[in-house]
Amino acid sequence: MSVLVGKKAPVFKTNAVINGNEIVENFSLKQYLGKKYVVFFFYPADFTFVCPTELIAFQEQISEFEKRDVAVVGASTDSAFSHWKWLQTEQNDGGIKGVKYPIVADQTLMISKNYDVLAGDFDYDDEGNDIFEGAPQAYRGLFLIDKEGVVRHQVVNDMPLGRxxxxxxxxxxxxxxxxxxxxxxxxxxxxxxxxxxxxxxxxxxxxxxxx
Structure with missing residues (x-):
């Protein structure tokens, strides 16, 4: 696993859902440079079991992060539409309605790969065709990024282990x-x-x- 601590956080532009209901294009962590710390965390998939407990728990503590000048941003390899649908689903039905911080869509898998939390990897078969081995999902990675865009802390849990x-x-x-x-x-x-x-x-x- 790559150690990103002390290095600039990998940059990206992608679709994301913000404010719990708005899909935006070209979302980037660069908007926080010089302004806020960022807690950027990955989770395996929407509509699962451990994941909603984490996302809701982050929302429940969002005022504490805001007091500390920290932006919380989540990410998984699901689509922005999947995020949006999950955000419209009531919590007692397995949804995360009420979560307001941004949730990034990493359908290309490249954000997870660049942060080195992707459970699987790209390879070739015997005929030279592109294949993907393993799970096209992210482990539970969490990265604390300072106002200069440098990773200062990282932790990665296996999928069954909530943070x-x-x-x-x-x-x-x-x-x-x-x-x-x-x-x-x-x-x-x-x-x-x-x-x-x-x-x-x-x-x-x-x-x-x-x-």
């Missing part, structure tokens, strides 16, 4: 803390706790106060 939205918020808090104070965040750091200076003395001081 923690609280952990996504914690990592946002940690990044913003280090940017503001110039200190690093130790194990299990949470917002409201102090950091430590990246020196031997700083580590010793932290350990003496916390152990």
């Amino acid at each position: 923690s939205i609280e952990e996504a918020l914690r990592v946002v808090d940690a990044l913003q803390f280090t940017e503001e104070y110039g200190e690093v965040c130790p194990a299990n750091w949470k917002k409201g706790k102090g950091g430590l200076k990246a020196t031997q003395e700083g580590i010793a001081d932290y350990l003496s106060k916390n152990h």
Whole structure:
């Protein structure tokens, strides 16, 4: 798997559904450059089982992300129309109605491939014909992108393993803390706790106060 941390996030333009009901063309994360952090996450497919719990959970916490100047953007290899249909379906019928953040359509599979979360891959058969082996779906990848467009955190789960939205918020808090104070965040750091200076003395001081 590619490690994108420290690198510019792969760019793209594609269809997406925004505001829960509007299909737009040429959606790009570049609109957030210099303005917002981005939590960009992939999920396997619309109209499934674990996926709606994640997308709804992100929406339930959207005000917390907005307080932190973070845009949340989802993506799967489904079409924009499939996204739109799912967004019109009531939650008690397996839908995600009420989700308002953008959901990207990656029908070409190239966005998932460039972020290296595609479960399958392109190949050739014995006659030289293009084939696709594996699942044309994305693993549960999540990427925290800073205002300069650089990936600062990534995590990828297998398809059955749902993610923690609280952990996504914690990592946002940690990044913003280090940017503001110039200190690093130790194990299990949470917002409201102090950091430590990246020196031997700083580590010793932290350990003496916390152990």
